Amino acid sequence: MREVADRAGVAMSSVSRVLSKHPDVSPAMRDRVLAAVDELGYEPDILAQSLRRKETRTIGFVVGDISNPLFAQIAMGAEGALRENGYSMLLTNSENDPRLDAGHVSLLRQRRVDGLLLSTASEDSPELFAALEGFEGPVVLIDRDLPKKLGASAVLSDHRSGMRDAIGHLLDLGHRRIGMIIGQPLRFSRERRIGLEEAYAQRGLDDTFIVLEGRLSPEHGRSATRELLAAPEPPTAIVTGGNQILLGALEEIHDRNLALGSELSLISCDTVSLTELHQPPIAVVRRDPREIGRRAGGLLLRHLTDSSAPPEEVTLPTEFVARASCGPPS
């Protein structure tokens, strides 16, 4: 910085004013300093600055499971919104292990990120709550339900109504025995289950469905599908509540050579390449992951520019898309 001041022939304080974008700087002064910065290839020590200013213009995104292609889309949506506003994003991956969430929040806090996006592997980890209480910046949850006292904002998906429509479609086709395979009890699993129940209740039908809860993994998808199909009266339709679950379910369905849409109906949650390019294409409850990321990034930016803004919850729609993987029960 001294070299820049010498080269520009100005005081150190003038260099500092230009670089901190102080309003009381003449255009001529600004040009002289920036020219010297360019010539010297000077790069401000952002970390030392941030220790003084307590700002790094960096956001941390704690991702529960980066192998879910949905997160790539959400991350890209958020990254775009943040980059337009001069923020960079750092990701951590918890590999679906709740114990890692808290550690990642602490790591990002120590790396002094200005704000956090959270899509954690669990919603009830005391270690996570403690780590979050130690974080001073704004936090935006993505499809997670954490205690209100943490003061976080959230971008949620209305899983319930999309799933209600999906189950309604199956019921209207004549299905009564529907099997739903979901993951650990996170918000989206709970909401999907309620959507299922509501669709039956709306039609005054008995609860002739079965819900198998487990992990968001191909192994659970496969073993739950096997369990459902081995029942004395197996379901005529299966709904998979997660991309990893879908993978295992399809393996089992292929191994049994079941024709989707005639011998068994199948609906999954979220559009991935497999649901689109499978033959027949697989019906889905769809949402817009890029938009979810954009809105989450936007909400975080709002809190970063106005620290007095109250926590906010945004709920985005889901939509059922009927496809050839669904037909009347055989």
Place this chain on the structure above:
Amino acid sequence: MREVADRAGVAMSSVSRVLSKHPDVSPAMRDRVLAAVDELGYEPDILAQSLRRKETRTIGFVVGDISNPLFAQIAMGAEGALRENGYSMLLTNSENDPRLDAGHVSLLRQRRVDGLLLSTASEDSPELFAALEGFEGPVVLIDRDLPKKLGASAVLSDHRSGMRDAIGHLLDLGHRRIGMIIGQPLRFSRERRIGLEEAYAQRGLDDTFIVLEGRLSPEHGRSATRELLAAPEPPTAIVTGGNQILLGALEEIHDRNLALGSELSLISCDTVSLTELHQPPIAVVRRDPREIGRRAGGLLLRHLTDSSAPPEEVTLPTEFVARASCGPPS
């Protein structure tokens, strides 16, 4: 830290020695200090420490395109190896945009990561080279070919031999007109092309193949497939050199209702859920992305513990897996 010293009834310098794992510390002293640390919930200010020690035990991973599911596997392999050794990992995503690579290297440098894993969107960006020259820690490239003067180590995949076997399989089935669709000129695209050429050369066959180069995107995959199939003498087999390219190629193939394995043969690169669960399953040139990540993490750890270790190149195998998407030409 003063509170810890007071609570433990020892000098500040003793606390410091225990926390920095200094060898000259008695077990009794160590236990007393760590008990006080636990009781007070003391958390060392890692950033302030790192400014003194110049070490953050954090690694940065610059990912070219996080929407490629292969990266999730590589990242998880690397993260596992690093975590076992007390390192955390931060990811950035360049969205396949070379201009972002250099910015991410700078960001991670400013966040003072100790080392870098790089799978950049380009191999010839002067901005990237400049950013890397400013980075003091070790760098490990993942399947990228950057100038040797940068002194980086690398974990590479032997794409050439796997592709030679794949093309050999098609040639032995009787195919002669083979279309290959690849992305921008990165190492793996070049190597796959050479593998193709070698398979023809080994058999003394004329170069009756066609290679279409473009972006690693579904759009390129689709338009290149359309172009290949619209030719007066269309290829009887197509090889897609990337997951995103495969998506577009399959869209076009499905739209034309071409039966894979009889009307058209198809081989892709890298195992993803779609290649496994497509019907028929799609033949692939396979590699082990977790192992790639593990080896890259291990190489980085080696350089972090021994800064005098010379750069090293590790090449891991690829393997062709024949599947029902390949058959004799119709």
